[in-house]
Structure formats: C-alpha cells, structure tokens
Amino acid sequence: MALEDAAARAIENLAERPDGPLAFRLAVQPAMAALMAVRDGLRDARGGRPPFGLQLAGSAEDRRQAWREAFRAPARVVIFALLLDVAYQLWFLRALYPGEALLIAIAIGFLPYLLVRGPVARIARHWVGKTGDAPK
Structure with missing residues (x-):
C-alpha cells in the first residue's frame, strides 16, 4: 500500500x-541539453565518427567511451536540473523526494541530449559528404 501511495503522490x-x-x-534545460547535443553532433561529423547510436552499440571499448561521453556532456544541465528540482520540492512541497528529482533531471537534461545528438550528426555528415567540409 505504501508503494501505491508513493506512486500516486509522484x-x-x-x-x-x-x-x-x-x-x-x-523548457530552458532541455534546450540547453539540445544545444550541447548539437555541438557534440557537429564534432562527431567533423571527426568522421560513427553515429552516436552505433557508438553505443559498438564494441565494448567504443560503448564504454560513448556512454562516458554521453554522461559527461550534459552533466551540468542534469546536475542543475536536479538541484532546481530539490529546491522546488523543499520550497513548495515542503518535502524531499529524491526519486522524483532524479526522474525530472534525467527527463529534462539527459534524454534531450540523447535524442538530438545522433540526428544532428547525420544531417551534418550529409553536408560533409556534399561539400567536403562540415558546417561551422
């Protein structure tokens, strides 16, 4: 019953x-994560690296490096989102729900990054193939 109450409250x-x-x-934090993803996607295209999704599914070393980079790049946005949500909870809910704060931080900081980086790299790679130079 306590789990059902916690889920309903969440x-x-x-x-x-x-x-x-x-x-x-x-709105602001997903936009910041998306901007970081655009930057990293353009860097992938310039460097001739495989699409980010394939890096995540590649060899063990490639996969480890890709996940490390995926966590490092939007880390500031995720940490800031986590801190803001904790402040929100303490100020307005008068309680702290760490699971909810982490869920919000991942949803508005980490997921936009993962969803934007690959398509940006593919589009930029398309331009690289036509002009021989990546967009600046």
Whole structure:
C-alpha cells in the first residue's frame, strides 16, 4: 500500500510541475541539453565518427567511451536540473523526494541530449559528404 501511495503522490507532484513555479526550467534545460547535443553532433561529423547510436552499440571499448561521453556532456544541465528540482520540492512541497528529482533531471537534461545528438550528426555528415567540409 505504501508503494501505491508513493506512486500516486509522484504522479500528482509531476503533473503539477508544468504549471507551477520554476516551470521555465522545463523548457530552458532541455534546450540547453539540445544545444550541447548539437555541438557534440557537429564534432562527431567533423571527426568522421560513427553515429552516436552505433557508438553505443559498438564494441565494448567504443560503448564504454560513448556512454562516458554521453554522461559527461550534459552533466551540468542534469546536475542543475536536479538541484532546481530539490529546491522546488523543499520550497513548495515542503518535502524531499529524491526519486522524483532524479526522474525530472534525467527527463529534462539527459534524454534531450540523447535524442538530438545522433540526428544532428547525420544531417551534418550529409553536408560533409556534399561539400567536403562540415558546417561551422
């Protein structure tokens, strides 16, 4: 029963965030993660590296390096999102729910990065193939 109560509370708390205070971060932080992904996707294209998704599925060493980079690049955005959500919880909910804070931080900081980097690299690689030089 306690697990069901916690899940119901989490869903209710998460549903209130887009309309509540500090809602601007739900747009700004994914945008920052996407900008970092664009930067890294262009770097992938210039360096002739395989698409990011293939790096994640490649050999053990390639996979390890790709995941390390995937966590390092948006780390500031994720940490900032985590801190803001903890502040939000303490200030407005008067409680701390670490699982919810981590879920929000991953959703608005890490997932946008993973979703944007590969397509940007593919598009930039298409330009590299036509002009011989990557976009700046």
